[in-house]
Amino acid sequence: MIGLLAGVLASLAAGTLPPDLRPFPLDVHRFTVLERDSGPTNYYRVVEGPQGDLIRGRYEPPLESVTLLADVGDEFRTGVERIRFRWRVWVLPIDGNECVDGRGDGAANFYVVWKRGLRWYSIKLVWSSEGAVGATCNRTRNPFVASDSIIVHSGPPTGVWQEEEIDPDALFRAHFEGGNPNAEVPELQGVGIMTDGDQTRTSSMADFAGIVLYKRQRLASR
Secondary structure (H helix, E strand, O other): OEEEEOOOEEEEOOOOOOOOEEEEEOOHHHOEEOHHHOOOOOOEEEEOOOOOOEEEEEEOOOOOOOEEEEEOOHHHOOOEEEEEEEEEEEEOOOOOOOOOOOOOOOOEEEEEEEEEOOEEEEEEEEEEOOOOOOOEEEEEEOOOEEEEEEEEEEOOOOOOOEEEEEOHHHHHHHHHOOOOOOOOOOEEEEEEEEOOOOOOOOOEEEEEEEEEEEEEOOOOOO
């Protein structure tokens, strides 16, 4: 079962994508450290295997948190109708809860990032230790940044892959345009991942894999 995230949480059976959407897998080697938001020690590594490559984040205190970002490239600034990815947590930070000040750690976090002019927009999807699923918090709105965090999973199971699906345009409109279905969506910039435990000063560990962008075949070019 794949979770569809578009402002609200709903379930979507695998195989229900429109038939003319073409998958474009995002190579995990494209992820690099987002230096302006990261500490000096990169605690992620690529794990290669017969089932495909993955990124493993393994945070240990007292490291500073590090975020990885993959630029989607000019071909995918517009027209991406779905994003799918898989994640699994191994170690949840103790008392981690994105919606509680001083405890905002999550073993697994996935970002979707857009930009219009000088203003950056981002949605952070969180696998929390104990936050309420569906909660939206850390709302930021200023001339240069607009962002929300959404708790998608909370607590166990550990070591079990969960697959998610995002409609990026619907997600943007739900959080930044009051749900207006006709609102213009700015250009997609990239997707990011993070594993952290710096606020709770506890260990955390998670894997990320299977990141795929979907565009209609007639709009995509090689």
